[in-house]
Amino acid sequence: MNRVLLLVVGLVFVACSACAQSDPSSSDPPNVPILSGALGFLGSSRGGANAFEPILNPVLVAPFGDHWLVESRAELLGFIARSNGTTGPYSGQFFASLDYLQLDYIANPHLTITAGRFLTPFNIYNERFPVWIAIFQDVPIIYPIGTRTSGSSNGGMVRGVAVAREKWIWTYVAYFSAASTTENLQAGRAAGGRTGVFLPQAGVEVGASYQRFLQSGDYNATGAYLAWQPRQIPLDVRAEYAHSPAGQGYWLEGAYRLASSRNESGWLSRLQAAGRVQQFFAGTPAPGTFLPTVDVNQYDFGLNYYLPHEVRLNGSYGRQFSSAGNANIWNFGITYRFLFPAWPGGH
Amino acid sequence: MKTFLLVFCGIIFLVCSLKALARAQSPAGSSTTAQAVPSKPTDAQKGERRFEENCARCHHAPESISPREVKAVVRHMRVRANLTAEDERLILKYLAP
Numbered sequence: 050m051n052r053v054l055l056l057v058v059g060l061v062f063v064a065c066s067a068c069a070q071s072d073p074s075s076s077d078p079p080n081v082p083i084l085s086g087a088l089g090f091l092g093s094s095r096g097g098a099n100a101f102e103p104i105l106n107p108v109l110v111a112p113f114g115d116h117w118l119v120e121s122r123a124e125l126l127g128f129i130a131r132s133n134g135t136t137g138p139y140s141g142q143f144f145a146s147l148d149y150l151q152l153d154y155i156a157n158p159h160l161t162i163t164a165g166r167f168l169t170p171f172n173i174y175n176e177r178f179p180v181w182i183a184i185f186q187d188v189p190i191i192y193p194i195g196t197r198t199s200g201s202s203n204g205g206m207v208r209g210v211a212v213a214r215e216k217w218i219w220t221y222v223a224y225f226s227a228a229s230t231t232e233n234l235q236a237g238r239a240a241g242g243r244t245g246v247f248l249p250q251a252g253v254e255v256g257a258s259y260q261r262f263l264q265s266g267d268y269n270a271t272g273a274y275l276a277w278q279p280r281q282i283p284l285d286v287r288a289e290y291a292h293s294p295a296g297q298g299y300w301l302e303g304a305y306r307l308a309s310s311r312n313e314s315g316w317l318s319r320l321q322a323a324g325r326v327q328q329f330f331a332g333t334p335a336p337g338t339f340l341p342t343v344d345v346n347q348y349d350f351g352l353n354y355y356l357p358h359e360v361r362l363n364g365s366y367g368r369q370f371s372s373a374g375n376a377n378i379w380n381f382g383i384t385y386r387f388l389f390p391a392w393p394g395g396h
Numbered sequence: 397m398k399t400f401l402l403v404f405c406g407i408i409f410l411v412c413s414l415k416a417l418a419r420a421q422s423p424a425g426s427s428t429t430a431q432a433v434p435s436k437p438t439d440a441q442k443g444e445r446r447f448e449e450n451c452a453r454c455h456h457a458p459e460s461i462s463p464r465e466v467k468a469v470v471r472h473m474r475v476r477a478n479l480t481a482e483d484e485r486l487i488l489k490y491l492a493p
Contacts, residue, residue, distance in 0.1 A: 079463075079467065080468070082468060083465050083469060118471050158481040220478040280449075359458065388465060390462070390465055
């Protein structure tokens with residue numbers, strides 16, 4: 050971890066030095082690094098087992114020049130739970146991990162080359178919905194498919210917009226990851242990609258993912274996703290499907306802010322009601338997949354409230370049905386999104 | 397005198413006819429040529445629309461963002477959300493006009 054910290058500090062220093070050399074006479078906004086992310090406190094009760102998680106996700110972003118970007122996100126997480134699940138005294142553990150630390154080179158309007166540690170781009174959930182953005186606090190049941198082992202990959206990636214037209218945009222991602230068992234930097238040996246089509250006027254995006262996991266007995270994971278945000282009303286609809294030898298399933302969620310338009314900002318329009326349905330069909334059990342070994346159905350209902358100053362309250366109730374036993378799942382949390390410059394100077 | 401009156405009435409009729417024809421050909425409700433031509437959206441307005449189409453798919457707009465922060469934010473999202481180069485340019489114009 051010390052080497053990682055040294056690497057982060059070195060990259061940030063280089064990036065910030067480059068930022069300081071940007072042309073002050075330019076009318077473009079300056080290249081100032083930012084520190085963003087979220088601070089939160091999450092609670093959950095799953096079948097009577099309570100857990101509390103204080104969490105900090107710092108995100109550091111440093112652009113330099115017209116083509117380069119260094120970006121990084123870490124997770125500092127405390128996990129406080131009863132020693133025997135539903136009984137015994139509470140005890141805490143601390144976890145730290147590096148979600149990504151990547152160097153991006155925007156070669157041209159169609160190609161960005163990334164090297165380092167990055168979020169595995171399988172479907173859309175892993176890349177786009179950290180806990181302070183996701184509608185529901187807990188990840189979908191099928192989340193481990195395609196993101197094994199840690200949700201992050203160590204290697205190289207190419208991505209970009211293949212074709213951009215006024216009415217549709219075709220995007221792609223392709224990557225390779227080397228295996229790593231280094232503490233806090235775990236990654237699986239894998240290769241894969243994702244492609245999608247976005248229709249801006251309709252607010253619809255559809256796409257598909259593929260991954261070849263190249264260790265523990267090579268196997269394929271495939272996925273597909275759909276997102277729909279009509280411009281006229283504050284409705285979000287998202288769905289993913291994923292398949293692997295250890296099982297397959299889908300989730301479908303809808304969320305509606307109680308407003309007549311996306312720009313309304315009254316007290317009631319800050320309230321968001323959401324529902325999610327999930328089904329998982331178990332396949333051949335395999336160690337380390339983090340997937341259920343029996344079929345599971347789960348239904349969630351949640352309420353989120355977006356307070357001023359980037360504070361969000363969230364709560365949800367879910368009911369899980371499986372042959373291993375049914376369970377009530379409660380989640381609640383508060384998160385605060387922050388954003389400020391990480392370097393003095395600029396305009 | 398009769399000839400003069402006839403010529404005068406003819407000219408008035410001709411002018412009124414031409415005015416009526418011009419009014420019929422112009423868009424309804426417009427009184428001047430300048431108002432008849434719709435104004436083109438500015439880059440900032442286009443950027444707002446690109447923001448709504450792309451960024452608002454995952455999150456709402458930040459309550460405040462300073463011009464010093466905006467370039468890092470937008471470039472971060474260009475990579476993360478596969479924005480086009482034109483999206484990046486216009487959203488920058490919207491967030492830091």
